[in-house]
Amino acid sequence: MPETKISINTKEIPFQERYKLLIGSIVPRPIGFVSTISPKGIYNLAPFSFFNGVCSEPMTVLFCPAIRGSDGQEKDTLKNIKATKEFVVNIVSEEIAEKMNQCSAEYPYGVDEFKESGLTPEKAKIVKPPLVKEAKINMECKLLNLVEIGNKPGGGTVVIGEVVYFHAREDVCQNGKIILSKLKPVARLGGTDYARVTDIFSLPRPTVKIPVGENPNNK
Template identity: 45%
Template structure:
């Protein structure tokens, strides 16, 4: 089967069904007049050792997304990593609440002050990444308009018990992955694969 993204009804569900699992950024931001906002974003990743990106649709129905607007207006945000113990709280924040609602309260999560940016961190998340906005790249138009938020990491908070030197204990982190739709996965089933080293002497011998 070949699928044309421009004509295939429901292509978004096919795409999010094959690019799996996706990490989830739990993004906290604050409006210029101080209203705190928190929402999950799984079009999310790190794209360099100092840069994270996530993409937000501009509107949902006739409502604009608070996270995107706050970040464009203030130039700051925090990415809180979603882990299994807060997965349900994360989900609780994803309804389209009216502007002015603090989703921390809805989800029973605790504000922790950030060091550099104004947006609070989620205390219950073991990793909080304070970011300054680099730029928002507009993608698509009309109903499909998205803002690709590119953020520069200015400070990372990591809970002491999950880090040893520079090694993160994945067993303790318990990061949550997003599959398609309402499906999620755990990161408790892992395996190691050592990257091969190119040895020109061995390759030459094999080619003889």
């Protein structure tokens, strides 16, 4: 087992190499499958694995559409969110993984990926973009903040949204708890690889015993 490490000054490598290091190292990544609507009312649907939940007061998620490598333009999802300030994050289960992947193709602006993939738009409660009916969890979001990290290929904009409505299929959410075995989420790895969440182990949270009177939290 080699113990030496390769150390890289990230300023000395091209962004494509940095990208490979990021997506190979930060694994597995959850996938936010984001539906939006254009000002003309056309639906858009695309997956993003630079995605996570961030806070619960307010309930917030974030994801990062990069600048498109092919033409240096913003992705359609970001264009729509800038215009309408709303989006829906749908969670990808094994059953819809292939259709999700189909939605990642570089369709021209104005092409509805619901139609291209055969997924079904379902009316949301509050926001204009639709839910993906086949997704077992949907989060209706209102835009809170955009943080531009860079506007050239390799760059992107972090989109932060408040989850104003949460939907889950009845069998997936029981007594407020998400049932993993029913959700069957899919995660993204490096390259074109994906993972199921099936090899699970638990670690009970340790408690720190500080003698009474010495706990800085009590001072």
